[in-house]
Amino acid sequence: MEEQYSQIRGQQSAIQRILDANLDRAREGLRIIEEWCRFGLNHSQLAEQCKEMRQELARWHSTELRMARDTPGDPGTALTHPQEETRSSIEHLLQANLCRIEEALRVLEEYGKLYNPEMGIVFKQMRYRAYTLESHLLVYRRHQKLRESLLYLVTCPHENIFAVVEAALSAGLTLVQYRDKETEDLSRLSIAYKLSQLCYDYGALFIVNDRVDLALAVNADGVHLGQQDMPIALAREILGSQKIIGRSTTNPQEMQQAIAEGADYIGVGPVYETPTKAGKAAAGLEYVRYAAKNSSLPWFAIGGIDTANIKDVLTAGAQRVSVVRAIMQAEQPALITGQLLSLLTRKRTFPQLQPKTNVLTINESTEK
Ligand SMILES: Cc1ncc(COP(=O)(O)OP(=O)(O)O)c(N)n1
Ligand SMILES: Cc1nc(C(=O)O)sc1CCOP(=O)(O)O
Numbered sequence: 001m002e003e004q005y006s007q008i009r010g011q012q013s014a015i016q017r018i019l020d021a022n023l024d025r026a027r028e029g030l031r032i033i034e035e036w037c038r039f040g041l042n043h044s045q046l047a048e049q050c051k052e053m054r055q056e057l058a059r060w061h062s063t064e065l066r067m068a069r070d071t072p073g074d075p076g077t078a079l080t081h082p083q084e085e086t087r088s089s090i091e092h093l094l095q096a097n098l099c100r101i102e103e104a105l106r107v108l109e110e111y112g113k114l115y116n117p118e119m120g121i122v123f124k125q126m127r128y129r130a131y132t133l134e135s136h137l138l139v140y141r142r143h144q145k146l147r148e149s150l151l152y153l154v155t156c157p158h159e160n161i162f163a164v165v166e167a168a169l170s171a172g173l174t175l176v177q178y179r180d181k182e183t184e185d186l187s188r189l190s191i192a193y194k195l196s197q198l199c200y201d202y203g204a205l206f207i208v209n210d211r212v213d214l215a216l217a218v219n220a221d222g223v224h225l226g227q228q229d230m231p232i233a234l235a236r237e238i239l240g241s242q243k244i245i246g247r248s249t250t251n252p253q254e255m256q257q258a259i260a261e262g263a264d265y266i267g268v269g270p271v272y273e274t275p276t277k278a279g280k281a282a283a284g285l286e287y288v289r290y291a292a293k294n295s296s297l298p299w300f301a302i303g304g305i306d307t308a309n310i311k312d313v314l315t316a317g318a319q320r321v322s323v324v325r326a327i328m329q330a331e332q333p334a335l336i337t338g339q340l341l342s343l344l345t346r347k348r349t350f351p352q353l354q355p356k357t358n359v360l361t362i363n364e365s366t367e368k
């Protein structure tokens with residue numbers, strides 16, 4: 001009998017220790033996310049959501065649970081995963097801590113049921129709140145990065161595509177599109193996947209040209225659609241509201257239509273005729289001037305732009321440009337990326353991002 005009691009006591013103490021550890025873990029993770037929402041995004045609403053969850057966790061962290069703590073006797077304190085030691089970007093850091101919060105909440109939900117039946121319900125609800133927080137945060141960040149990206153590399157098939165893209169990323173590139181009209185699907189899938197990982201490692205956005213299915217398959221940040229590609233509404237239905245959809249435009253009417261259809265950004269071009277898109281007549285600097293005055297969306301001048309002529313494009317009012325050959329065919333892609341970025345950064349005149357008050361209205365733009 002005594003042995004049975006002691007077994008039950010041992011079990012209860014283990015459950016209390018689990019709850020104590022995971023209440024701490026969830027609160028720590030939330031604090032890390034909260035700091036980024038507050039200082040990195042200036043997003044008071046998201047920061048407030050984290051704070052509310054932290055405070056609710058604190059209410060459950062009773063003296064009884066704290067008393068159960070036995071740090072010296074916990075074999076887990078010495079265990080670290082190599083991935084905990086390195087964070088290559090804010091994305092990694094946010095993702096790791098969101099995971100940590102969600103795992104801890106799941107543990108609280110399951111073990112909590114054995115301690116206090118209410119805990120199971122409360123922590124299940126909180127886990128869903130954490131998922132919602134995650135999707136708001138990641139979508140907000142995705143759109144913030146889009147607005148902040150001044151240079152957009154559109155790739156072409158290249159024997160060293162990964163090395164070229166990585167060189168550009170290492171020089172500060174934050175937006176990459178995989179554009180490949182030649183390769184068969186199986187290889188495309190593998191290239192797109194590797195590029196998406198590379199971009200993720202550098203905290204850059206990754207967009208797939210033309211192919212909504214491929215974008216979904218590799219969990220890209222979005223897709224770029226031309227006038228002959230899938231309608232935006234259909235792509236949005238397939239991809240959901242969280243992904244970025246870009247649209248090519250050549251004239252004011254296409255621009256207005258892209259805005260009305262809910263594109264997140266537009267391509268404005270071709271500024272100059274280009275062999276990369278042979279046969280397409282140049283829209284010229286006149287259209288760049290029009291975009292500068294009229295686009296309510298982030299827009300990228302594209303077509304024949306390089307370090308020699310970018311100043312003319314900037315003078316016409318562009319603040320962002322997109323290039324293929326200038327980087328993909330450069331002998332030193334990192335150097336050219338750096339030069340383009342430095343010219344673009346000097347030109348940058350649009351106001352710093354304003355904090356959004358409603359994460360659900362992230363598609364609104366203050367571009368003009
Ligand atoms: C940023 C950007 N702008 C324009 C295009 C061109 O798209 P599209 O007109 O569909 O032509 P293809 O690239 O598919 O040949 C783009 N890809 N990216
Ligand atoms: C892919 C593409 N789209 C264009 C458009 O105007 O919609 S121009 C273009 C090619 C841009 O390549 P480069 O920088 O090598 O001239």
Ligand SMILES: [Mg+2]
Nearest residue numbers: 210225226229
């Ligand atoms: Mg296309």
